[in-house]
Amino acid sequence: MTETHDAIVIGAGFSGLAILHHLREIGLDTVVLDAQDGVGGTWLANRYPGVRTDSEYSYYSFSFSKEVREEWTWTQRYPAGAEVLAYLNFVADRLDLRRDIRLETRVESAVYDEAANTWTVYVDGGAPLVAKYLISGMGVLSQAIYPDIPGIDSFAGEKHHTAHWPRDGVDLAGKRVGLIGLGASGIQLVPEIGPQVGEFVVFQRTPNFIVESTNDAVTAEDMAWLRDNYDAIYEKAANHPFGVAMEPAQFSALEVSDERRREIFEGKWNEGGFHFANECFNDLATNHAASELASEFIRAKIREIVRDPATADLLSPKTYSFNGKRVPTGHGYYEAFNLDHVRLVDTATTPITAITPTGVRVGDTEYELDVLIFATGFDAMTGTLTNIDIVGREGITLRDRWERDGLRSHLGIGVHGFPNFFMSLGPQTPYSNLVVPIQLGAQWLQRALRWARENDVDVFEASLESEDWWAEETARTGKATVMYTEGKKAKAWFLGENVPGKPEAFLVYMGGGQVYQHYCRELEESGYASMLAERRVPEALSS
Ligand code: N01
Secondary structure: OOEEEEEEEEOOOHHHHHHHHHHHHOOOOEEEEOOOOOOOOHHHHOOOOOOEOOOOHHHOOOOOOHHHHHHOOOOEOOOEHHHHHHHHHHHHHHOOOHHHEEOOOOEEEEEEEOOOOEEEEEEOOOOOEEEEEEEEOOOOOOOEOOOOOOOHHHOOOEEEEHHHOOOOOOOOOOOEEEEEOOOHHHHHHHHHHOOOOOEEEEEEOOOOOOEEOOOOEOOHHHHHHHHHHHHHHHHHHHOOOOOOOOOOOOOOOOOOOHHHHHHHHHHHHHHOOHHHHHHOOOOOOOOHHHHHHHHHHHHHHHHHHOOOHHHHHHHOOOOOOOOOOOOOEEOOHHHHOOOOOEEEEEOOOOOEEEEEOOEEEEOOEEEEOOEEEEOOOEOOOOHHHHHOEEEOHHHOEHHHHHHHHOOOOEOOOEOOOOOOEEEOOOOOEEOOOOHHHHHHHHHHHHHHHHHHHHOOOOOEOOOHHHHHHHHHHHHHHHHOOHHHHHHHHHOOHHHOOOOOOOOOOOOEEOOOHHHHHHHHHHHHHOOOHHHEOOOOOOHHHHO
């Protein structure tokens, strides 16, 4: 007998847990499927040394559950990956979510049945499941990619990707270790493993602007303050363009004296992490000259911290300016290059030519290694959705739809041709601390599906017009930021530039999380007008 539910959610990370809780609250029989052997999503997969949040504990958590707020205690300002994973396990237990979560269940495809208005979900090694609603909570940075370097499979030593780090860890003590990839993942790994390894060869193609921070302990007073102010903190984060509980800066980097600017940069650098990016000036993300001033400040910091001038120079981005890549928070990244056995190899001027059985060849120089680590990123935002067959009306997959028509979604929530399919953090959702749009998205979905039941609406489906509008709005707002010009130069993942052959498009909405939430509210207030299906097949797909 076929197992049926009201809703099937794919993924048991932040998104899946929030959605399960919210759909249960309105009485929908919901099951969550996840390929991994535990809950936690990205925090279960990414267990490399040094992994931790870039957002601070106070707004990197759900606010919807009083029990969780009252009973969970954070210990670090930027919680380590293991602590976030423990938090998500706590959420799953405290909200009694596990009885509806099916682990080690890999979804292979999901097919819409037009006559029955249901989705059939096919899983590896099990019977198919059927539900009216299909919801993706598969995460935005989950489809890990390896570089296309000749000989990559020939390496005879240990080879690991940060996104598939072995559960039992890797013994790196005294070994010759190489690292390819210096995005947010690689830069967290460097200071953590640097002191342990025998020799450390860090292959750098494009340097990053790292905003250094300290990681203070969260005290009992801090937790008491958080519990007293949770709603206000959450609201602040929800009203901030990037989902952080910070005051957006009010003036331009160009309208203050050099001395005052330096003072402000210095103050926010000392506060650490995203404070620098978000609280100094209001135009570091929108004005190239302002972003270049921030770049120059960080370059000077690198020269101050890194003792060897040649290494400091190599670590300083010069081909693009601040915000051209997603800005990572560092914890002693630049200091790590002061260790004698840590060596930075520039692969921009002389590229990696091959991976050999014994190491990595750069030009004609071979670096012999015992362990090779890839922190080479993800097929972001769309990769997980196009990696499985999600088959909508007329037998068309999401992959084919986007290949033929370009990236299309309505607010990153729904796609025309895919009725009753919803995405948490689908492509074209905000560039943000993601816990905020995850929670607000789960609450939006709860209200939408309750409304559908109360109004006898059977099908939600994004209209073609709504997709066109959102594609234009995403491109328009994105192109007004330095993330566009600088992101192209820096081959940023948010433009799809990091995956060879991926069409350039803003994969995230740069217009601000608070603006995005305004549009979600408008959709709701309209009675979901642009999601009530006009049942027609896009011309481009029917031909
Ligand atoms: O991946 P990335 P990531 N040869 O794509 C290099 C989130 N995150 O996993 O810049 C040589 O940023 C590539 O070089 P280049 C966060 O949103 C969050 O680090 O293309 N190098 C780059 O250095 C983040 O932005 C957290 O020249 C190659 C690196 O690999 C996102 O995940 C922690 C190469 C890839 O960097 C992705 O971060 C971690 C090649 N052929 C991640 N191919 C927290 O919140 C690729 N590279 C804490």
